[in-house]
Amino acid sequence: MNTIICGLQWGDEGKGKIVDYLTETADIVARGQGGNNAGHTVIANNKKYILHLVPSGILWGDKTCVIGNGVVMDPVGLCKEITTLEEQGIVVSPEKLLISDRAHVVLPYHRELDAAREAALGNNKIGTTKRGIGPTYADKANRCGLRLADMLCEKTARDLLAVRLENVNERLKKFDLPTFTVDQVLDEVRPAIERLRPHVTNTIPTLHKAWKEGKTILFEGAQGSFLDVDFGTYPFVTSSNTTAGGACTGSGLPPHAIQRVVGVCKAYTTRVGSGPMPTENQEISDYFHNKGMEFGATTGRPRRCGWLDTVLLRFAVMVNGVTDLAVTILDGLDERETLKICVAYDIDGERHEFPPANRDQWDKATAIYEEMPGWLEDTSKARSWDELPENAKAYLNRLSELVDAPIKYIGNGPGREQTIIV
Missing domain, CATH: 3.40.440.10 (Adenylosuccinate Synthetase, subunit A, domain 1)
Incomplete structure (x- = not known):
């Protein structure tokens, strides 16, 4: 399978x-x-x-x-x-x-272009990791990117870089950022390319x-x-x-x-970077951060945290064709006396059960919640569905019902053994 x-x-x-x-x-x-x-x-x-x-x-x-x-x-x-x-x-x-x-290669100038774009956006920045991912995909779509196959041949790489850097350097100069020569780019990546060549x-x-x-x-x-x-x-x-x-x-x-x-979601909601998040809650964010949790694995940035948002999950289940749900960090809610689940958004007085496409509507979206009792028990030692507290099972069953997908896996701790099969 x-x-x-x-x-x-x-x-x-x-x-x-x-x-x-x-x-x-x-x-x-x-x-x-x-x-x-x-x-x-x-x-x-x-x-x-x-x-x-x-x-x-x-x-x-x-x-x-x-x-x-x-x-x-x-x-x-x-x-x-x-x-x-x-x-x-x-x-x-x-x-x-x-x-x-055929994989496209992130090169040193892509990171500079990424930083330049974020700086130009000011308060409207996307919140990227500034690792050059967006500019590399942009080059791919614009048919001016370099693939690994190109980088394995020095002559091909030199020829393509000479053309690409003309435009790149012109853009970097506008932001008073350092420009690149072909030799600079190749000198930085050549040892890595040679090491990766056998792969x-x-x-x-x-x-x-x-x-x-x-x-x-x-x-x-x-x-x-x-x-x-x-x-x-x-x-x-x-x-x-x-x-x-x-x-x-x-x-x-x-x-x-x-x-x-298999669609994976947390038992609550988190986000890193800019953009809308209707269930964001400062008290919940502080709660997880004070426990040493919810810091980005890539950036180390504190994640924005909030209650479970089933409007998002309902749509994600549809577009992915999810057959099985995996719900992680159930144990993160063990100490919460009352839990909230967002079941819809209120946008200008209208109920929305799916996320909007309109940017202005996202800014106006207010979460509509259902409240459920917490379980106030340690779930991290449970190894089966039957060992979970009744209120935890009720919470998971409601999640499954709201998003129309069956729960197959439950994560109740970071270890391999802390995974319950339903």
Whole structure:
């Protein structure tokens, strides 16, 4: 059974934990979009691993990991990540990690362009990680980007960079930012490209061969559905399709190769960066931050926190075709006496059960809540549905009912063993 795992909120839903849990029965774990702006935290064997580009399957000794064509790859950042993993005792060999030769490359000037764009937007900034992801995807769409296959040939890379840098430097000069020469760019990335060369291949035939042989492929989504460039809270989104469809276009496998879509959400709502968030609550944010929780795995920024928003989840379940829900960090609500669930938005006196497209409506959206009693018990030691408090089960059942999807997995702590199968 080939499975896509996708986030149903604004990222940081705990996908890494669910991917890691499901990897035990997978042969291949693949990434199909995003870049090192994503961060997956996995606790395995009492160690904490933070992954950005490398699929979580790397933590298992017998799995093949694939970085697909839809990913934008910072070669220097990837090499640093590989080095960190190897220092932690993880083997990252060319047999274990395959990288698509069609993946676009994040280059030094992309990071400068990212920072320049954020500065120009002022108070309307998107809140990007400034890692060059947006400008790299923009180059891809504008057909002026460089792919790994281009970077493997020095002459091709030089020729393409010479043309691209004319426009890039012109834009950077307007912001009084440093400009680049071809040699500067190549000198910075060449060692990383050479280190990665043994990993680079045409990953599409590899995935198709595995599919035809009946092997199990797990697609690890990055970020969340409401950062999707089409379905998210535009323009406060990323530059790729973070929803289930992105796994197919970003890997080269067709839709009929997928049998299951696992949608991951927290038992509450969080967001990093700018943009609307109708259930945001300062008291809830302070509560989690004071517990040392909810800081971005990639940026370290404190996450904005709020009550569970089923308006978002209802829509995300639809566009992803979710077959199974995974609800994480249930234990984060253990000490809350009363819980709220947003069931709809009030916009200018009208009830909305799906998120709006209009930017002005997002600014006016007010959460309509249902209240439920908390359980005030430690759920972190539960290992089955029956061991959960009755009020916790009622909360989860109401979530499932409101979004019209069955709950299959419950995360009640960071460890692999703290995953309940329903």
